[in-house]
Amino acid sequence: MSEGKAVVAILGGTGGLGTGLARRWAEAGYQIIIGSRTQEKAEIAAQALRELMQERGVAEVSVAAMDNVAAATAADIAALTVPFAHHADTLRSVKAALQGKILIDVTVPLVPPKVARVQLPEEGSAGQIAQNILGEGVNVVSAFQNVAAVHLQEGQGMDCDVLVCGDNKEARAKVIELVEAAGLRGFHAGSIANAAAVEAMTSLLIFINKQYKCHAGIKLTGLDH
């Protein structure tokens, strides 16, 4: 908190994407809370993150471990990184704790086994579902859906832009700050309805990764004319 930076909770933060984001934000000086369904699982991920920060010579880190509800309660901003199957349940469990805050929804509504095929939910997108469940008291902002966990885990720059969607412009701007803190470029990309495009694009990237044996991302061009 030395620079007054926000306390960021990562709900369902024990997987590849969650620990990748936690690592980036811890390095950037944010206070991190790893949330999980149980305190124990959260503590294992938090301990691993503390050790990684020590290895990398990051002196002052604040990494706590809590269950998801406690993490959402203690946080200024929360990110949600759970598989789509746990998305709605997790949101309902933290709804009260998130009122007045920003939720960064990283969820991609993949429907196994055909994860390389776009299968958007009836509501339009996971981001829209989150906004519907949490209600108007929470600013849902979708981001990071096209970034591969493997890229966040590596300690380097990534060649993938983050398209940031949400109904509230100030909330989007705060998330863009976190995107930049994670070492990526973030862009205002419209209302939460627009999360559909970014979530759907993940299935195309999965297809392209298989087809061309690569780890594809997307980048905006033409920004300077």
Added chain:
Amino acid sequence: MSEGKAVVAILGGTGGLGTGLARRWAEAGYQIIIGSRTQEKAEIAAQALRELMQERGVAEVSVAAMDNVAAATAADIAALTVPFAHHADTLRSVKAALQGKILIDVTVPLVPPKVARVQLPEEGSAGQIAQNILGEGVNVVSAFQNVAAVHLQEGQGMDCDVLVCGDNKEARAKVIELVEAAGLRGFHAGSIANAAAVEAMTSLLIFINKQYKCHAGIKLTGLDH
């Protein structure tokens, strides 16, 4: 036809996107048929294209003008560049003429006035609607939805990739050839269901263009690892 290249019809080919594609493919040596609802409108666009090719010193060009049904009948491959409001009607009118051929669907299902907001149709995408209307006898391949007409009109390279979706891989490969002939990179991006991602992305690019006062495109990264 000097190199045995396909005859390409551009249905609804009198607008910015249609004439832009026609110009690129004419320069690449394809025989072009401009299709429109009336022969007269098609002829005006065809004449403008012939004059442009003469200006640019392209010696041997073949540009015909026909109504949409005649154009679809005479073509080896057809591209559809009509506003979404005319999409289904035009497809029904050329259904018989396109059997056994490839239809390149360039349509983006924008719903004015909120064109910067993703509003995908119930069927999932314009590409899926086209496949549903035309039936299994036609290979629908969606492409070019993220490329701005203004970029196609300029005689230079464009910094925007084309994500090519369709259920038939060979048909996609033929469309990728045409993408490359137009001076762009084209990529296999999965089944026609995946057109939803690319069509939706156009609304995000429109939002980004307004927000950042630019002409944005997207490009794939990470292809070489």
